[in-house]
Amino acid sequence: MEPLNQARNRQGMTKILIDRDDFLEQAKELINGQRAKDYGDAKENHQKIASLWSAYMTCKRPDGASYIHITPEDVVLMMMLVKVARLTHASTTDSWVDLCGYAALGGEFTHGFELAEVGE
Numbered sequence: 001m002e003p004l005n006q007a008r009n010r011q012g013m014t015k016i017l018i019d020r021d022d023f024l025e026q027a028k029e030l031i032n033g034q035r036a037k038d039y040g041d042a043k044e045n046h047q048k049i050a051s052l053w054s055a056y057m058t059c060k061r062p063d064g065a066s067y068i069h070i071t072p073e074d075v076v077l078m079m080m081l082v083k084v085a086r087l088t089h090a091s092t093t094d095s096w097v098d099l100c101g102y103a104a105l106g107g108e109f110t111h112g113f114e115l116a117e118v119g120e
Helices: 020-032 034-039 042-060 072-089 093-111
Strands: 006-008 014-016
Touching (some): 020 034, 034 042, 042 072, 072 093
């Protein structure tokens, strides 16, 4: 008997049905696993990207005088927009997983180390 999250299509190929928990778990594994190994600390990496994007966008300004300040939180939001743009062309599980990962990083960068109030 096949697991509940598997089904066979007409060609006999197995399709795995995934739910929201699967997307979140995959995103968690990526941002805490291979991506962390490949790129280092997420906040530091997004700060580097922000600095590079700030310098680039400042150079591209017609007046050349005004500095554009981009934050790691801006980087996360703009990367989410990249994923949204890709999803308007084709819906892939990779883009949805990446959106979950970016949302988690954005929440951590913005509110991650605050003491949360919990009910008694």
